[in-house]
Amino acid sequence: MELSGAEIVVQALKDEGVEYVWGYPGGAVLHIYDALFNQEHVRHILVRHEQGATHAADGYARATGKVGVVLVTSGPGATNAVTGIATAYMDSIPMVILTGQVPTPVIGSDAFQEVDTVGITRPCVKHNFLVKRVEDLADTIKKAFYIAASGRPGPVVVDIPKDVTDPNIRIPYHYPDKIEMRSYNPVEKGHLGQIRKAVDMMLDAERPVVYTGGGVILGEASEQLTELIRTTGFPITNTLMGLGSFPASDPQFIGMLGMHGTYEANMAMHETDVLIAIGARFDDRVTGKIAHFCPNAKIIHIDVDPASISKTVRVDVPIVGQVRSVLHDMLRVLKEHTRKPDSARLKTWWERINGWRKMDCLSYEQGGGAIKPQYAVETLHKVTRDSDFYLTSDVGQHQMFAAQFYPFEKPRRWINSGGLGTMGFGLPAAMGVQQAFPDAVVACVTGEASIQMCIQELATCKQYNLPIKVVLLNNGYMGMVRQWQEFFYDGRYSHSYVDALPNFKMLAESFGHVGMRIDNPADLEGAYREAFAMKDRLVFMDIIVDPSENVYPMIEAGKGHHEMHLSPHLSSDRELA
Amino acid sequence: MRHIISVLLENEAGALSRVAGLFSARGYNIESLTVAPTEDATLSRMTLVTTGDEAIIEQITKQLNKLVDVVKLVDLSEGAHIEREIMMIKVRADQAMRDELKRLADIFRGSIIDVTDVSYTIEMTGDGHKLDAFIRVVDPELIIETVRSGPLGIARGGRRLTL
Numbered sequence: 001m002e003l004s005g006a007e008i009v010v011q012a013l014k015d016e017g018v019e020y021v022w023g024y025p026g027g028a029v030l031h032i033y034d035a036l037f038n039q040e041h042v043r044h045i046l047v048r049h050e051q052g053a054t055h056a057a058d059g060y061a062r063a064t065g066k067v068g069v070v071l072v073t074s075g076p077g078a079t080n081a082v083t084g085i086a087t088a089y090m091d092s093i094p095m096v097i098l099t100g101q102v103p104t105p106v107i108g109s110d111a112f113q114e115v116d117t118v119g120i121t122r123p124c125v126k127h128n129f130l131v132k133r134v135e136d137l138a139d140t141i142k143k144a145f146y147i148a149a150s151g152r153p154g155p156v157v158v159d160i161p162k163d164v165t166d167p168n169i170r171i172p173y174h175y176p177d178k179i180e181m182r183s184y185n186p187v188e189k190g191h192l193g194q195i196r197k198a199v200d201m202m203l204d205a206e207r208p209v210v211y212t213g214g215g216v217i218l219g220e221a222s223e224q225l226t227e228l229i230r231t232t233g234f235p236i237t238n239t240l241m242g243l244g245s246f247p248a249s250d251p252q253f254i255g256m257l258g259m260h261g262t263y264e265a266n267m268a269m270h271e272t273d274v275l276i277a278i279g280a281r282f283d284d285r286v287t288g289k290i291a292h293f294c295p296n297a298k299i300i301h302i303d304v305d306p307a308s309i310s311k312t313v314r315v316d317v318p319i320v321g322q323v324r325s326v327l328h329d330m331l332r333v334l335k336e337h338t339r340k341p342d343s344a345r346l347k348t349w350w351e352r353i354n355g356w357r358k359m360d361c362l363s364y365e366q367g368g369g370a371i372k373p374q375y376a377v378e379t380l381h382k383v384t385r386d387s388d389f390y391l392t393s394d395v396g397q398h399q400m401f402a403a404q405f406y407p408f409e410k411p412r413r414w415i416n417s418g419g420l421g422t423m424g425f426g427l428p429a430a431m432g433v434q435q436a437f438p439d440a441v442v443a444c445v446t447g448e449a450s451i452q453m454c455i456q457e458l459a460t461c462k463q464y465n466l467p468i469k470v471v472l473l474n475n476g477y478m479g480m481v482r483q484w485q486e487f488f489y490d491g492r493y494s495h496s497y498v499d500a501l502p503n504f505k506m507l508a509e510s511f512g513h514v515g516m517r518i519d520n521p522a523d524l525e526g527a528y529r530e531a532f533a534m535k536d537r538l539v540f541m542d543i544i545v546d547p548s549e550n551v552y553p554m555i556e557a558g559k560g561h562h563e564m565h566l567s568p569h570l571s572s573d574r575e576l577a
Numbered sequence: 578m579r580h581i582i583s584v585l586l587e588n589e590a591g592a593l594s595r596v597a598g599l600f601s602a603r604g605y606n607i608e609s610l611t612v613a614p615t616e617d618a619t620l621s622r623m624t625l626v627t628t629g630d631e632a633i634i635e636q637i638t639k640q641l642n643k644l645v646d647v648v649k650l651v652d653l654s655e656g657a658h659i660e661r662e663i664m665m666i667k668v669r670a671d672q673a674m675r676d677e678l679k680r681l682a683d684i685f686r687g688s689i690i691d692v693t694d695v696s697y698t699i700e701m702t703g704d705g706h707k708l709d710a711f712i713r714v715v716d717p718e719l720i721i722e723t724v725r726s727g728p729l730g731i732a733r734g735g736r737r738l739t740l
């Protein structure tokens with residue numbers, strides 16, 4: 001089969017099993033767009049901004065576990081995509097981003113729409129390529145998919161100069177089934193000796209805590225994790241990225257940990273003597289001040305990326321490997337072990353944890369006044385709990401309220417930007433999810449500031465009939481910024497008031513969607529029910545919430561887990577040691 | 578602590594900037610870095626000298642290994658090894674100074690590789706301390722220019738860094 005470079009790109013995507021490509025055309029990729037025109041295997045979704053394309057492909061990848069694919073032009077197309085690439089990189093999301101480039105003979109001459117895409121993206125990709133010869137195209141695309149999806153996943157950019165896709169140059173096409181790279185060999189199995197050591201340490205533990213993150217979801221290991229928790233009887237806490245990897249309704253789940261984690265999770269971290277970290281990377285929003293982090297604990301860390309281990313916190317038993325394989329082996333070692341976890345000691349530990357639980361750190365008072373954002377999320381859960389539900393989020397207080405108040409029972413259902421914290425992520429990410437699962441119920445929780453960052457994608461939703469439910473918790477402020485200004489800048493709300501807001505109901509309607517405005521707590525549930533009953537329409541719910549609400553508990557940056565601020569109604573802001 | 582790390586990497590455009598970018602992005606120290614192709618044309622060998630405590634050096638080697646273009650690396654400082662650096666130093670050499678400069682170069686086993694009416698260029702190899710020492714004994718007024726390669730390193734004995 002002889003194909004042009006442009007046809008090779010499309011054929012390679014097809015051979016890779018790619019269903020969707022999110023993209024935006026331009027000069028440098030016109031040959032590729034022409035090749036897309038004549039086929040129906042790879043569906044192209046036309047976004048309204050390249051940032052939207054990257055977040056949509058990213059949302060698709062997070063929901064399905066498959067590689068998200070993006071196609072953009074050179075120069076401004078590529079630079080617009082950078083925020084989305086960095087977002088995926090920080091959360092280890094597998095993506096392949098195809099960028100057009102100026103023709104090879106003019107690279108380096110400041111040609112029209114030329115930027116050094118490989119240079120610009122280098123620090124925020126797992127790897128990137130500039131393809132200089134059409135003969136290298138198929139192999140490079142294969143490598144890109146392989147690198148993106150294996151080991152610790154991440155985005156890979158393939159920069160393709162226009163002459164490489166020339167329709168008049170045709171070469172024999174062969175897409176490799178497998179590719180070997182001598183310089184890239186991700187680890188699969190964990191070291192059995194280390195696993196045995198970890199198990200002994202776990203059996204000796206008096207106050208164990210299992211702390212798990214996005215790696216469990218990325219590595220498809222929820223089942224193994226759940227079995228481990230059930231077998232051991234240990235308490236488990238999740239990072240923001242790990243929510244859903246273990247059912248939130250299970251009594252052994254003690255909530256999210258970290259800056260806005262639960263009292264019980266953070267106190268358990270502070271007192272634990274054996275911490276079992278699984279697919280989590282000891283982010284500073286989780287650890288707080290390193291000097292105060294788990295002061296009494298021996299630490300076991302399972303991670304596929306050796307560089308994640310002992311990066312910020314020294315660990316005692318490192319285990320490098322795919323979390324699924326390591327947990328599988330760990331469960332076997334546990335079962336064959338002559339000892340069992342000491343139930344008497346665990347009982348004492350659980351009593352202590354349940355004592356902290358009684359604090360009911362997430363409690364709030366709705367009352368008859370303004371809608372509380374917490375209530376808005378709880379009611380959302382009430383209305384959607386029995387459906388096949390996915391929730392994406394933007395960034396801010398609403399994101400934290402969603403993480404705290406929506407109990408996720410399954411992996412890949414909670415989709416948000418944790419590492420980069422990219423406002424504008426939520427709506428396009430929901431497009432990717434809805435595209436992947438047309439029959440599922442997909443909602444995006446957002447803020448009035450965040451939603452305006454990628455609002456143009458409402459048009460994409462219209463074009464592709466994506467019946468997303470936008471749940472806007474409108475507090476009139478960049479709430480998360482306002483909260484920090486209230487706490488740390490004596491209430492000087494410098495530029496965090498979101499003035500001159502559009503009428504969101506009318507805005508949604510002008511895009512051809514259904515708009516709603518809700519400001520009375522008594523109307524909320526009914527409004528949700530009405531909105532979610534519109535199965536084939538995008539409904540934009542502008543929910544006016546209490547502008548002064550804060551996210552609690554909160555650990556200030558640089559403080560320890562035991563130094564949480566609790567909601568004022570729970571206590572005078574006591575420091576608990 | 579000073580460490581000297583040897584890296585085999587794919588001889589690809591951009592591989593060097595990935596390493597350099599890693600050091601600047603993560604704020605690691607880099608004292609010197611040399612790179613050249615090897616006998617296998619698809620591979621380059623890089624030698625870099627860095628400083629940091631144990632935890633930082635551990636991160637540096639892990640982060641380097643994580644780069645897709647890096648095939649293999651070794652921290653030479655972990656075992657017995659040999660280091661050599663080459664220097665070319667151009668000095669003012671008028672008639673009065675010529676003998677003295679020649680003698681000094683001989684003591685340090687340097688050789689004069691270029692001569693003009695007013696200057697000598699001396700080539701010298703050795704470890705960094707030796708080159709530093711030579712620079713110290715030459716009157717600073719006389720030094721016109723120096724250029725140093727940065728150290729190269731190889732393990733002693735049977736240990737080797739090859740594919």
Ligand SMILES: Cc1cc2nc3c(=O)[nH]c(=O)nc-3n(C[C@H](O)[C@H](O)[C@H](O)COP(=O)(O)OP(=O)(O)OC[C@H]3O[C@@H](n4cnc5c(N)ncnc54)[C@H](O)[C@@H]3O)c2cc1C
Pocket residue numbers: 090091092151152153212213214215216218219220238239240241242256257258259260261278279280281282283285286302303304305308321322323324395396399400417418419420421422480
């Ligand atoms: C406003 C805001 C507030 C936040 N507050 C909090 C908070 O209170 N609490 C909180 O937890 N986070 C919070 N975050 C998120 C935080 O910034 C980090 O993104 C998050 O804590 C990182 O989660 P993680 O450790 O699970 O790592 P991830 O980024 O999910 O990393 C996954 C880890 O698993 C490894 N891994 C990947 N795949 C595999 C595999 N197959 N096998 C084994 N290992 C694998 C990776 O190498 C990596 O080390 C907040 C973010 C924002 C924007």
Ligand SMILES: Cc1ncc(C[n+]2csc(CCOP(=O)(O)OP(=O)(O)O)c2C)c(N)n1
Pocket residue numbers: 394395396397398399420421422423424446447448449450451473475477478479480481
């Ligand atoms: C692109 C981008 N710019 C700035 C920030 C910093 N930031 C974090 S939260 C936030 C406010 C978000 O406001 P809104 O979307 O209204 O959500 P709320 O906190 O009010 O729920 C800002 C500005 C960011 N995370 N992303």
Ligand SMILES: [Mg+2]
Pocket residue numbers: 396447448449473474475476477478479
């Ligand atoms: Mg807001």
